Amino acid sequence: MVRQLHGLPGLVAAVFLITTAITAAVLALAPAMDRAAAVIPPAGEVNVAELAGRVVAHYPGTEQIERGSSGGVIVYYSRDGQPGADLVNPLTGEGIAPYEPSAFFTWIKDLHRAFLLDDTGRAMAGMMAALMVLLCITGILMLARRTGGWAALLRPFAGSGNKRVHSELARFAVLGLLLSALTGSYMSAQRFGLLPETFETGPAFPAEVSGGQPAPVANLSALSEVDLSELRELVFPYPDDPRDVYSLTTSSGSGFVDQATGELLKYQPRSESSVFQQWVVSLHTGEGLWWLGLILGAAALTVPVLSVTGIGIWWRRRSSEHLPDNVTVSQADTIILVGSEGNATWGFARELHASLNKAGFRVHCSEMNALTGHYPQASMLFVLTSTYGDGDAPTSARRFMARLGDFRARETLKYAVLGFGDSQFPNFCQFALDVDAALARKGLTRLHGIELINRCSASQFSQWGDTIGELIGAPLSLTYDPLPPPPVKLELVERADYGLAVQAPTSILRFKAAEQGGRRLKFLPRAPQTLPSFEAGDLLGVMPPHGQAARFYSLASSVTDGVLEICVRKQPGGLCSGYLHQLRPGDHIDGFVRPNPGFRPATGNTPVILIGAGAGIGPLTGFIRKNTGRHPMYLYWGGRSSQSDFLYQPELGRYLEDQRLTGLNTAFSRSDECAYVQDKLRQDQVAVRQMVEKGAQILVCGGRGMAVAVKQVIEDILEPLRTDVETLRAEGRYLEDVY
Numbered sequence: 199m200v201r202q203l204h205g206l207p208g209l210v211a212a213v214f215l216i217t218t219a220i221t222a223a224v225l226a227l228a229p230a231m232d233r234a235a236a237v238i239p240p241a242g243e244v245n246v247a248e249l250a251g252r253v254v255a256h257y258p259g260t261e262q263i264e265r266g267s268s269g270g271v272i273v274y275y276s277r278d279g280q281p282g283a284d285l286v287n288p289l290t291g292e293g294i295a296p297y298e299p300s301a302f303f304t305w306i307k308d309l310h311r312a313f314l315l316d317d318t319g320r321a322m323a324g325m326m327a328a329l330m331v332l333l334c335i336t337g338i339l340m341l342a343r344r345t346g347g348w349a350a351l352l353r354p355f356a357g358s359g360n361k362r363v364h365s366e367l368a369r370f371a372v373l374g375l376l377l378s379a380l381t382g383s384y385m386s387a388q389r390f391g392l393l394p395e396t397f398e399t400g401p402a403f404p405a406e407v408s409g410g411q412p413a414p415v416a417n418l419s420a421l422s423e424v425d426l427s428e429l430r431e432l433v434f435p436y437p438d439d440p441r442d443v444y445s446l447t448t449s450s451g452s453g454f455v456d457q458a459t460g461e462l463l464k465y466q467p468r469s470e471s472s473v474f475q476q477w478v479v480s481l482h483t484g485e486g487l488w489w490l491g492l493i494l495g496a497a498a499l500t501v502p503v504l505s506v507t508g509i510g511i512w513w514r515r516r517s518s519e520h521l522p523d524n525v526t527v528s529q530a531d532t533i534i535l536v537g538s539e540g541n542a543t544w545g546f547a548r549e550l551h552a553s554l555n556k557a558g559f560r561v562h563c564s565e566m567n568a569l570t571g572h573y574p575q576a577s578m579l580f581v582l583t584s585t586y587g588d589g590d591a592p593t594s595a596r597r598f599m600a601r602l603g604d605f606r607a608r609e610t611l612k613y614a615v616l617g618f619g620d621s622q623f624p625n626f627c628q629f630a631l632d633v634d635a636a637l638a639r640k641g642l643t644r645l646h647g648i649e650l651i652n653r654c655s656a657s658q659f660s661q662w663g664d665t666i667g668e669l670i671g672a673p674l675s676l677t678y679d680p681l682p683p684p685p686v687k688l689e690l691v692e693r694a695d696y697g698l699a700v701q702a703p704t705s706i707l708r709f710k711a712a713e714q715g716g717r718r719l720k721f722l723p724r725a726p727q728t729l730p731s732f733e734a735g736d737l738l739g740v741m742p743p744h745g746q747a748a749r750f751y752s753l754a755s756s757v758t759d760g761v762l763e764i765c766v767r768k769q770p771g772g773l774c775s776g777y778l779h780q781l782r783p784g785d786h787i788d789g790f791v792r793p794n795p796g797f798r799p800a801t802g803n804t805p806v807i808l809i810g811a812g813a814g815i816g817p818l819t820g821f822i823r824k825n826t827g828r829h830p831m832y833l834y835w836g837g838r839s840s841q842s843d844f845l846y847q848p849e850l851g852r853y854l855e856d857q858r859l860t861g862l863n864t865a866f867s868r869s870d871e872c873a874y875v876q877d878k879l880r881q882d883q884v885a886v887r888q889m890v891e892k893g894a895q896i897l898v899c900g901g902r903g904m905a906v907a908v909k910q911v912i913e914d915i916l917e918p919l920r921t922d923v924e925t926l927r928a929e930g931r932y933l934e935d936v937y
């Protein structure tokens with residue numbers, strides 16, 4: 199619900215919001231520019247009588263002196279019957295420049311306040327402000343949810359792309375945007391009579407005026423008691439009218455000054471509501487608070503980027519999750535919940551949804567994180583989920599278990615869990631098994647026992663559909679067969695071999711896109727194939743020869759590095775690793791990239807601790823290579839011998855020098871020290887604990903045995919902090935890429 203409230207209005211209003219934000223950013227410059235052009239003496243240095251005396255000496259026809267909200271002093275005068283206005287220097291009374299409000303800023307102001315459309319536009323601008331309040335509040339709620347709670351709002355984010363840019367920028371700008379939006383809404387509500395507006399009428403003209411010979415303005419006592427910093431405006435009496443008076447308005451009230459005696463007549467302090475109103479205006483425009491204006495302007499500048507990335511997120515989610523005829527939660531008799539990281543499971547969910555719809559059911563399908571407290575009409579619940587990491591939840595299901603606590607099922611609700619995984623992993627479909635058990639513990643009845651689909655098997659899925667169809671008395675013909683992404687031909691351009699002497703043959707392999715084969719006209723050059731987009735930590739699917747299923751390797755480079763780099767340890771009897779190890783430069787392989795957004799370092803200045811062993815160093819080096827912002831990054835890595843399998847040794851040395859890597863700690867098991875990476879972590883426990891306290895994120899990459907040992911040490915290190923690995927994991931601060 200919060201997400202819909204955040205997304206829909208944001209999308210509808212993006213164009214107007216961008217206009218409002220850009221104009222706000224331009225207008226925010228005005229107070230600072232005005233201030234830069236003016237001469238502003240420190241408070242207490244010049245009083246209004248002195249100022250008026252100096253101004254009148256240079257402008258005998260002075261009619262009014264005004265102090266603008268930015269502090270500049272403007273004199274309005276008449277000379278030879280012609281009116282004029284100048285910005286003056288309050289220390290001398292001399293003119294600095296003619297005063298003329300900028301036509302450009304006036305136009306921008308009209309565009310900002312009313313989209314150049316008078317009252318209709320003003321109403322729209324008011325609605326935009328209210329909408330921005332809604333976006334900010336729902337955005338803050340989503341940020342808190344994403345970071346794992348209010349206390350963790352400033353913690354680093356995992357993830358990448360649009361989502362990450364959107365969240366980071368929003369976190370930076372949200373308070374400024376909320377302040378602008380709240381004050382803008384308030385002002386708009388006043389303009390349309392929805393909130394009372396205070397009009398300060400000032401005191402009535404004084405009945406008793408001395409009418410004596412006017413004294414020089416510099417000698418008027420009431421004016422000499424007012425400091426220039428408090429002045430709003432001083433209106434001069436009509437010349438040659440001894441019964442007229444000076445009208446004085448200051449920041450605290452207004453009154454009249456007798457031009458002969460200099461006495462203050464009929465002073466009226468400003469009401470509290472008027473002072474409040476003025477504060478609202480200042481907080482919105484930065485008038486009188488030029489520094490705030492610049493902060494609000496910077497916040498406003500993020501709105502175009504937030505809009506574009508927001509639309510990108512919405513579009514991506516819509517294209518993967520959008521299902522025709524998806525009924526609402528309250529109408530649905532059947533619920534499908536999907537847990538997915540790489541979107542493959544969504545394809546199966548779509549097929550199930552279509553089939554159930556065809557059979558006459560009213561189906562609602564959403565991600566598992568969107569589990570609601572209650573499905574009022576539902577009698578069937580299907581949970582389709584993949585497993586990631588080391589038997590963990592995929593991204594779209596990370597909050598499912600926590601939400602299950604508040605879930606109240608109808609007694610008639612029956613469920614079936616379908617797990618998607620890969621039997622190569624020791625924790626095959628573990629998360630699906632956990633979900634199935636958790637639903638049973640909750641007291642729900644199984645419609646059918648859990649089934650596990652290996653490597654997206656279309657035939658297993660279809661058989662499951664047949665069984666379910668029989669159980670619900672409506673045949674389901676599930677025929678989904680996902681195609682793997684089209685493979686790219688890759689050419690090995692370079693390899694570096696390590697570890698032979700210590701029985702751990704490991705190679706760094708660098709590929710580029712191979713030239714297009716096939717027939718072509720002789721005079722045309724060969725079209726170079728381009729690499730697909732990828733980042734370090736994504737996975738390269740490699741098809742070994744003889745039609746075997748693809749094996750996955752973590753990428754050690756990003757597409758911007760121009761090569762696709764993997765680090766592969768030759769496994770005894772390993773079909774694919776053996777195949778890769780016998781490649782020579784110039785040889786070709788078929789591969790495809792699978793995004794792995796759940797394994798990325800957070801941005802920002804909180805430390806990132808990278809932990810790995812053996813070939814697990816590949817993606818970790820890729821992260822360091824990309825750390826051109828020099829954020830604190832520490833690497834703990836374990837190998838066998840510094841002479842034989844110290845992978846990336848020269849490159850890591852360079853990164854330490856140019857500070858892309860802050861600290862490097864290595865352990866070698868077949869050296870004199872005979873240490874493993876977990877031993878180094880234990881030795882460094884104080885430093886590691888301090889970094890975690892500061893919000894550090896931990897990324898672990900490598901073999902399962904190492905990951906288990908590292909987890910145990912980290913648990914011990916975390917104990918005094920009263921937290922644990924699972925808590926960090928839920929906050930996106932403990933990520934694993936384990937094989």
Ligand SMILES: Cc1cc2nc3c(=O)[nH]c(=O)nc-3n(C[C@H](O)[C@H](O)[C@H](O)COP(=O)(O)O)c2cc1C
Pocket residue numbers: 537538539540541542543544584585586587588589590592618619620621623624625626627628653654737750794935
């Ligand atoms: C990095 C990574 C870790 C994985 N971990 C497991 C695992 O622990 N257990 C398992 O059964 N499958 C695991 N898998 C396989 C996926 O669950 C499987 O490919 C699934 O079909 C992906 O579906 P999705 O694209 O909807 O997330 C893993 C896959 C990857 C890429």
